[in-house]
Amino acid sequence: NKKAFIFDLDGVIVDTAKYHFLAWQKLATSLGIHFTHEDNENLKGVSRVRSLELILGLGNYQATEEEKQRWLQKKNEDYLTYIDAMDESEILPDVVKVLDFLKTKNQFIVLGSASKNAIPILEKVHILHYFDAIVDGNDVSNAKPDPEVFLQGAKKVKVENENCIVFEDSVAGIQAANLAHMTSIGIGEPTILQEAKFNFKDFTQIDEAFLSKLINE
């Protein structure tokens, strides 16, 4: 029995949303746009380009293509200064425990993220070696809720979609997993992630018995 366990990155493995927020806020402020923590919630799981469009929309800001490219680059440079300071202490609680358990059970571990910075982040927190396959923002052309990112992940490890389990913190990500006919597990607030097959606040709530059941069913 070999299943593929597909992990989203931001909000599941690490909380990089706080760094995206700081970098976006710096850009927004420089453009005279008011950007709050609540606004940042709507950017979770959303691509970099789409995030900029949403922020510009908040200020009814009309920008040229050239300006947008420049700002995207600026935001990412700022974001990377925060990423550069990350270490394993930023891995969310019990993520490594779950990864270790899945490894001892010889299961596939896959990353399915919208981020183009996924590999450097996994390196920074020293868990890149756990992953049998990585699909990130550099590989996909259709953003979640399109299932492309998870379908590519399943394909890379040659596991049927029905035998894939997806951990996600965003509504769009849960929808993508469901559309791919994979088992969706919401990590976060159950009232927000209602469409998930299972819900947990975080990985401390997921025990070995539950994981074993997923592996064996």
Ligand code: G16
């Ligand atoms: C993450 C974040 C999003 C971010 C996106 C792209 O997605 O949740 O806020 O906009 O990646 O990131 P980057 O600018 O690094 O390419 P995920 O799918 O890991 O939750």
Ligand code: MG
């Ligand atoms: Mg996420």
